Amino acid sequence: MAQNRPPASLEPALEAAILTSLTRPIASGETSAAGNARREAELRALFAKLHAAQSVGLGRRIDIERADDTLAQAFKRLVVERRVRLRAYIADARRRSAMAGR
Numbered sequence: 001m002a003q004n005r006p007p008a009s010l011e012p013a014l015e016a017a018i019l020t021s022l023t024r025p026i027a028s029g030e031t032s033a034a035g036n037a038r039r040e041a042e043l044r045a046l047f048a049k050l051h052a053a054q055s056v057g058l059g060r061r062i063d064i065e066r067a068d069d070t071l072a073q074a075f076k077r078l079v080v081e082r083r084v085r086l087r088a089y090i091a092d093a094r095r096r097s098a099m100a101g102r
Contacts, residue, residue, distance in 0.1 A: 010054060015071060018046050022074035040082055047090050055093030062087060 010018070021042045026035030050058065065072050075083065 009057065010050070014046065014049060018043065019071050019074060021046060022071070022078070036079070036082065040086065043086055044089055047086070047093075048096070050090075050093060052094045055090050059087065059090045062090070 021039055024039070026032060026039075030038075047055065047058075061069055061072050062075050065076055067073070075086075078086070
């Protein structure tokens with residue numbers, strides 16, 4: 001029997017993809033700037049898949065930064081400027097959703 005999750009929770013595969021992107025080392029031969037720009041683009045693409053309620057839930061998780069939340073802790077390790085941009089992107093999900101007609 002499938003376990004019911006709140007509608008705002010992330011699908012396990014999507015959460016795993018976000019965590020993988022957050023923790024993946026920069027590729028050999030790739031500059032730090034290029035590798036981190038690629039990571040940010042990957043995360044934006046993954047965050048774009050979230051419904052508005054999921055984005056709100058993820059934003060709360062990131063803001064709370066629980067010590068036992070691996071995703072939130074990995075997000076916290078991003079440089080401040082990148083964290084701020086990505087957090088703003090997550091927070092803007094409702095507007096993006098309305099503009100897309102979802």
